Amino acid sequence: MATTSTAPPANSGAAPDPKKKAPNTTASRSERRIVTPEGVALTFQLAERGERAAAVLIDLVIMAVAITLLVLAIVFIFSEIGITEIAVAVILLTFFLIRTFYFIYFELRWQGATPGKRALGLRVIDRKGGYLRPDSVFARNIMREVELFLPALLLLAGPEGGSAGWVHLLTLGWLGVFVLLPFFNKDRLRAGDIVAGTWVVSAPKTVLLTDVAAKAETPAGSHQAVDPEFAFSRSQLEIYGIYELQTLEEVLRQKGPQTEDTLQEVTKRIQRKIGWTGVEDPSPRRFLEAFYAALRAHLESRMLFGERRESQHDRKAPPAGGGEG
Numbered sequence: 001m002a003t004t005s006t007a008p009p010a011n012s013g014a015a016p017d018p019k020k021k022a023p024n025t026t027a028s029r030s031e032r033r034i035v036t037p038e039g040v041a042l043t044f045q046l047a048e049r050g051e052r053a054a055a056v057l058i059d060l061v062i063m064a065v066a067i068t069l070l071v072l073a074i075v076f077i078f079s080e081i082g083i084t085e086i087a088v089a090v091i092l093l094t095f096f097l098i099r100t101f102y103f104i105y106f107e108l109r110w111q112g113a114t115p116g117k118r119a120l121g122l123r124v125i126d127r128k129g130g131y132l133r134p135d136s137v138f139a140r141n142i143m144r145e146v147e148l149f150l151p152a153l154l155l156l157a158g159p160e161g162g163s164a165g166w167v168h169l170l171t172l173g174w175l176g177v178f179v180l181l182p183f184f185n186k187d188r189l190r191a192g193d194i195v196a197g198t199w200v201v202s203a204p205k206t207v208l209l210t211d212v213a214a215k216a217e218t219p220a221g222s223h224q225a226v227d228p229e230f231a232f233s234r235s236q237l238e239i240y241g242i243y244e245l246q247t248l249e250e251v252l253r254q255k256g257p258q259t260e261d262t263l264q265e266v267t268k269r270i271q272r273k274i275g276w277t278g279v280e281d282p283s284p285r286r287f288l289e290a291f292y293a294a295l296r297a298h299l300e301s302r303m304l305f306g307e308r309r310e311s312q313h314d315r316k317a318p319p320a321g322g323g324e325g
Helices: 025-030 049-081 087-109 115-119 134-156 164-184 191-196 207-215 242-253 259-274 284-303
Strands: 031-035 041-046 122-126 198-202 223-225 231-233
Touching (some): 041 242, 049 087, 049 122, 049 164, 087 134, 115 122, 122 134, 191 198, 231 284, 242 259, 242 284, 259 284
Antiparallel strands (some): 031 041, 041 198, 122 198
16 A cells, blocks of 8 residues: 655755645544435534533523523412412422423424524534434433532532531532533533433534525425426425434535535435436536425425424324335
8 A cells, every 4th residue: 555755855944835724623623524324424513612611501591590580470379379388399390390301302392402502503413423312312411410400409508517518529529520521532522422422513504505595485385496497396395304404404514525426425315215307417516405495495384384394204294205215
């Protein structure tokens, strides 16, 4: 096998070209490449630790505001009806439900995002490239009880007396281990990510996808036509769901030497899946942008009627036709 020499050239004493830029090693260290079950290779940018911390703080503030408002409402209601004995139990139950299910609800509903993550352009993905499963969402967020909430409650309501100092010291150590864990692994994983097999990645919105999505605002009908050369039937659009739409977003965002090959491969897979009989050998990017816009418009129109399809494996969706399995 031929090897590439790394020895400097003979004129190594020459001044370096000021126009040459050093490779972005920071970006390369935070990039992760995965292959989806559909065989699509995607590159993601890991979220910065500071961004993740800020997202959690935003979510905790929202939770605190919600709990405060609900507590005030509960106290007012129970004092009005004269049943104050169970008000404390209802308040504790409310605190437990919000603390436990806030993150789970939003990550399931918003495909791996919470209000804090969405504000900073972050989301959770499966490390193997598959659909973010509910059991993974439950696992990573139940672990937050062990990582954050339980030690925080111990610090706030710790024992008094001679052992209090040791208890607080051990609790701070417990909390510190989990808080600092993302600094001691290259994937910036917290304990919940390790257990659930997830990454938190940056998911910025791009001008490209905004422009493409704007074209999708077409009147509802039997066909969603964005590009006049590409008309997709309802049965073709029924095959895919939100997960596949997001995967297609990531494909259209990709930049690099393998981009054209990836676009070509994804185009062929989609055409086989939906039974495409239209324009032969179209421009892969043009075809995918048209399909993305039509699929997004179709899914959004379905959501207006309360129908939400998470992925092509969602059995609640109406049966799809017009394509291969």
